Amino acid sequence: MSEQKSQRAPEAVTxxxxxxxxxxxxxxxFIQRNHDSHHEHVYSLLAPDxxxxxxxxxxxxxxxxxxxxxxxxxxxDHVVATPYxxxxxxxxxxxxxxxxxxxxxxxxxxxxxxxxQANAGHDEGEHxxx
Amino acid sequence: MVDAAxxxxxxxxxxxxxxxxxxxxxxxxxxxxxxxxxAPHIEEDxxxxxxxxDEIGHGQLYLQLMHQLGAADPDTLAFGRYAQDWRxxxxxxxxxxxxxRAAARHFLYDxxxxxxxxxxxxxxxxxxxxxxxxxxxxxxYHLVHFPAWVTRLAAPGSxxxxxxxxxxxxxxxxxxxxxxxxxxxxALVAVGVLPAVDLKGQWLAKVCPTLAALGLPVPGVQQPDGxxxxxxxxxxxxGRRGQHTPDLTELLNVMCExxxxxxxxxx
Numbered sequence: 001m002s003e004q005k006s007q008r009a010p011e012a013v014t015x016x017x018x019x020x021x022x023x024x025x026x027x028x029x030f031i032q033r034n035h036d037s038h039h040e041h042v043y044s045l046l047a048p049d050x051x052x053x054x055x056x057x058x059x060x061x062x063x064x065x066x067x068x069x070x071x072x073x074x075x076x077d078h079v080v081a082t083p084y085x086x087x088x089x090x091x092x093x094x095x096x097x098x099x100x101x102x103x104x105x106x107x108x109x110x111x112x113x114x115x116x117q118a119n120a121g122h123d124e125g126e127h128x129x130x
Numbered sequence: 131m132v133d134a135a136x137x138x139x140x141x142x143x144x145x146x147x148x149x150x151x152x153x154x155x156x157x158x159x160x161x162x163x164x165x166x167x168x169a170p171h172i173e174e175d176x177x178x179x180x181x182x183x184d185e186i187g188h189g190q191l192y193l194q195l196m197h198q199l200g201a202a203d204p205d206t207l208a209f210g211r212y213a214q215d216w217r218x219x220x221x222x223x224x225x226x227x228x229x230x231r232a233a234a235r236h237f238l239y240d241x242x243x244x245x246x247x248x249x250x251x252x253x254x255x256x257x258x259x260x261x262x263x264x265x266x267x268x269x270x271y272h273l274v275h276f277p278a279w280v281t282r283l284a285a286p287g288s289x290x291x292x293x294x295x296x297x298x299x300x301x302x303x304x305x306x307x308x309x310x311x312x313x314x315x316x317a318l319v320a321v322g323v324l325p326a327v328d329l330k331g332q333w334l335a336k337v338c339p340t341l342a343a344l345g346l347p348v349p350g351v352q353q354p355d356g357x358x359x360x361x362x363x364x365x366x367x368x369g370r371r372g373q374h375t376p377d378l379t380e381l382l383n384v385m386c387e388x389x390x391x392x393x394x395x396x397x
Contacts, residue, residue: 022285024171045173048282055278058271059177 027053028079029061030072039072047073133199136255140321144255145199146217146314149207150370151250152192153218156208157378158239159185160385161226170229181236181272188265195257205397209389213379219307220369223378230283230290231297237276238301238337242308243269245332252325277340284344295346302349306364309333312371334358 024046030039042061047053053073062068082089133141162182169175193204201207222239226232247269250262283290309330318324334350335358341348350358366375 022282022288046171047173051278052282055275056173056177059180059275060173063176063180 022048024048025053026076027057027073028076029053029057030074031057031061031065031068032070032072033065033068035069039070044076050075133255133257136199139317140323141199143314143317144258144323145196145201146312147318148192148196148199148258150217150219150312152189152196152207153216154222155185155189155192156385157216157218157223157381158236159183159189160381161223161232162236164226165232177275181275184268184272188268191261191265195261198257205389206393209386210393211382213374213382214372216374216378216382217312217370217372218378219310220366220375220378221301221304221307223369223374223381224301224304224366225377225380227297228293230293231301233276233279233283234294234297235301236272237280238305239308240269240272240276241336242305242329242333244273245327245329245336248332249324249327249329254323280340281344284346298341298347302347303363304366305349306360307366307369310367310370330360331357334360 025048026044027047028041028044030041032039045053045056045060047056050073053075054071057071057073062071136144159182162178162185165175165178166182167175169178189208190204193201193207196207197203202210221235224235226235244266247262247266251259251266253259253262280294283294285291315324319326338348338350338352338358349360349362351361352358368374369378
């Protein structure tokens with residue numbers, strides 16, 4: 001396996017503010033629609049700091065949502081990412097089909113067989129007691 | 131439909147109160163909508179436009195209550211009147227000016243609305259208390275959004291801070307109009323439909339410490355007992371009695387322009 005070359009996504013560049021102006025950053029926004037669901041990435045926006053990112057995310061990405069219970073905002077340059085120029089990091093050149101659920105098809109029949117055997121043993125025990 | 135449980139006098143007083151509540155929301159909502167396409171960046175543009183829709187939606191809720199009490203339909207009430215029939219404090223209709231001034235006006239208004247809505251929620255007329263509760267929940271976001279901007283615009287040494295300070299010197303006297311009480315409100319308090327409260331004192335206690343902590347001009351002075359009292363000039367009075375500055379006429383000329391072309395048109 002190749003070593004990861006960079007810790008930061010290459011496109012995550014902090015915008016340089018014009019002279020004398022406060023810097024704005026790109027924030028990636030994730031919303032959680034209810035307690036049973038994951039946070040989902042919805043889009044990104046520009047904001048001067050963490051609190052403003054949350055404040056602006058609410059009106060920019062929840063306008064047409066039925067409900068939302070939580071927002072995550074993450075500065076894009078705080079995201080660690082794998083480099084695009086290192087495809088071998090993800091290389092899979094040998095057969096791993098045994099990892100797929102299809103590889104375990106036999107298990108269902110085996111489980112059924114052992115279950116029947118186990119139940120039969122249990123039933124005998126009951127009879128012996130009675 | 132008329133509420134049979136209310137005496138005609140109470141009904142008239144409620145109509146007058148609802149009119150001024152609606153008018154202040156509609157005027158401010160229209161000013162908010164003027165930012166569409168002009169806010170400093172796209173995210174704030176969308177957020178402020180959304181806040182405009184909140185305020186106009188709140189105005190609509192009050193107009194619907196008026197309609198339930200026998201007044202005209204909400205569209206006619208909103209678009210069919212000229213300035214002399216509007217009952218808003220002119221603070222809500224002031225032109226936006228620059229971003230710092232508009233944010234400061236909203237900050238001051240939202241804190242006023244918060245104490246006002248807490249008061250309205252105590253009304254013994256349940257429909258009003260219910261609407262106030264609904265509005266207060268949506269106002270929560272405004273009370274995060276604008277204080278967040280005011281804090282940032284107050285950054286030491288910035289051009290924004292100079293603009294914000296100048297805006298507050300101008301806006302704080304005009305905010306006095308928000309605390310003018312009307313005969314209708316006094317009548318509702320007298321019969322117990324609303325409790326007697328000191329909205330101005332409550333507002334000063336919320337606004338003054340925040341502004342003072344940022345080193346900005348404050349509209350009040352703290353007494354030895356901890357309470358705050360108004361300090362400084364007062365301007366833009368009379369709006370709730372129908373005495374308006376030309377700002378409101380200018381606002382209505384834009385807001386009602388299309389409706390006035392053909393008031394009977396079906397939309």
